[in-house]
Amino acid sequence: ADSSYDRIHGQVSAEHALWTDVPEVQGQRLEEVLYAKATTDGIAKVTINRPHKRNAFTPLTVTEMGCCFNDAQNDPNIGVIILTGQGTEAFCSGGDQSVRGHGGYVGADSIPRLNVLDLQLQIRRCPKPVVAMVAGYAVGGGHVLHMVCDLTISADNGVFGQTGPKVGSFDAGYGSAHMARLIGQKRAREMWFLARLYSAQDAYGMGLVNKVVPLAELETETLIWCREMVRNSPTAIRLLKSALNAAEDGQAGLMALGGEATGLFYQTEEGNEGRRSFMEKRAPDFRRFPRLP
Numbered sequence: 001a002d003s004s005y006d007r008i009h010g011q012v013s014a015e016h017a018l019w020t021d022v023p024e025v026q027g028q029r030l031e032e033v034l035y036a037k038a039t040t041d042g043i044a045k046v047t048i049n050r051p052h053k054r055n056a057f058t059p060l061t062v063t064e065m066g067c068c069f070n071d072a073q074n075d076p077n078i079g080v081i082i083l084t085g086q087g088t089e090a091f092c093s094g095g096d097q098s099v100r101g102h103g104g105y106v107g108a109d110s111i112p113r114l115n116v117l118d119l120q121l122q123i124r125r126c127p128k129p130v131v132a133m134v135a136g137y138a139v140g141g142g143h144v145l146h147m148v149c150d151l152t153i154s155a156d157n158g159v160f161g162q163t164g165p166k167v168g169s170f171d172a173g174y175g176s177a178h179m180a181r182l183i184g185q186k187r188a189r190e191m192w193f194l195a196r197l198y199s200a201q202d203a204y205g206m207g208l209v210n211k212v213v214p215l216a217e218l219e220t221e222t223l224i225w226c227r228e229m230v231r232n233s234p235t236a237i238r239l240l241k242s243a244l245n246a247a248e249d250g251q252a253g254l255m256a257l258g259g260e261a262t263g264l265f266y267q268t269e270e271g272n273e274g275r276r277s278f279m280e281k282r283a284p285d286f287r288r289f290p291r292l293p
C-alpha cells in the first residue's frame with residue numbers, strides 16, 4: 001500500500017532509464033570502463049568492463065573510473081552515481097593479479113601503484129550518493145569498493161568476501177576499519193582471517209548489503225532507490241554523507257564536513273556581508289545578524 005508520503009509525492013518510476021553512453025571523459029577515450037548518464041533521472045553509471053577477468057581492475061581501470069566519478073561529481077545534472085560491473089558473473093574481483101608486480105599493480109608506464117586507494121577516497125568524499133549494484137562476485141579489492149559505496153543493492157547471485165590472506169595481500173585501510181564499523185569486529189576478523197565467501201543473503205544479514213533482489217530485477221530496483229534519493233534534498237544528503245563519514249574519517253572527515261558548512265555559510269547574508277564590506281572598502285556590519293541561543 002502507498003504510504004501517505006507516496007500519496008503526496010507520487011511513487012518513483014520503475015521504468016528503464018534512458019542511458020546515454022559517454023565514451024570519452026576529459027579527452028580520454030575509455031577502454032576498460034563504460035560510462036553512461038540518464039540525465040532526466042539525474043543518475044550516472046560507471047561500469048567496470050573487464051568481464052573476461054571477472055571485472056578485476058588494472059591501474060588503467062582505476063584511473064578511468066576516477067575520471068568518470070570526477071565527471072559525475074562535477075555534473076550539476078547528476079544526483080546519484082551507480083558503480084557496477086559488466087555482465088552477471090562479477091561486480092569486481094579486485095586487483096588484476098596478472099599485473100601485480102613488486103609494490104603494486106603495474107600499468108603501461110611500468111610504475112607499480114595501488115591507485116584503487118585514491119578511488120576509495122574519491123567515492124567516500126563524493127558529495128553525491130554512490131550505489132554499488134552487485135551481480136556475482138564482489139571479492140578482494142572489489143569487496144572493498146562496494147563497502148566504500150554508500151549503499152549496496154545485490155542480485156541474489158551476489159558473492160561477497162575478502163581473499164587477501166589467500167593471495168598475499170590485505171587492505172589495512174577502509175577495507176579493515178570501515179568493514180569493522182559496518183559488521184562489527186568479530187565478523188570483520190572472521191571475514192579477513194578465514195577469507196571465506198558469503199552469499200548475498202548472508203551479506204544482507206551482516207549489514208553489508210541494503211537489499212537483495214532477483215538478478216533480473218537488479219537494475220530496476222537500483223534505479224528505484226536512486227530515483228528516491230534524487231527527489232530528496234541534495235543539500236541534506238551531502239551534509240548527511242559528510243557527517244556520517246566524519247565520525248570515522250578523523251581530521252579529513254571533519255575537514256570535509258567543515259567545507260560543507262563553509263559552503264552553506266557563503267550562501268547567507270551574514271557570510272556575504274564580510275566579503276561585500278571588504279570589496280566596498282568599509283567596516284563590516286555584523287550587528288544586524290542575530291546571536292541565536
Ligand code: S0N
Binds near residue numbers: 096139
Ligand atoms: C572471482 C572468482 C572467485 C571467480 O571464480 P570463477 O567464476 O570460477 O572464475 P575464474 O575461472 O576463476 O575466473 C575467470 C577468469 O578471470 C580471471 N580472474 C578472475 N579474477 C581475477 C583477478 N583478480 N585478477 C586477474 N584475473 C582474474 C581468471 O584468471 C580467469 O581467467 P582465465 O579464464 O584466463 O583463466 C575467482 O576468479 C577468484 O578468486 N579471483 C581472484 C580474486 C582475488 O584474489 N582478487 C585479488 C584480491 N586482492 C585485491 O583485490 C587487492 C586490492 C588492492 O589493490 C589493494 C588495496 C589496498 C591495499 C593492498 C592492495 C593489494 O593488492 O596489495
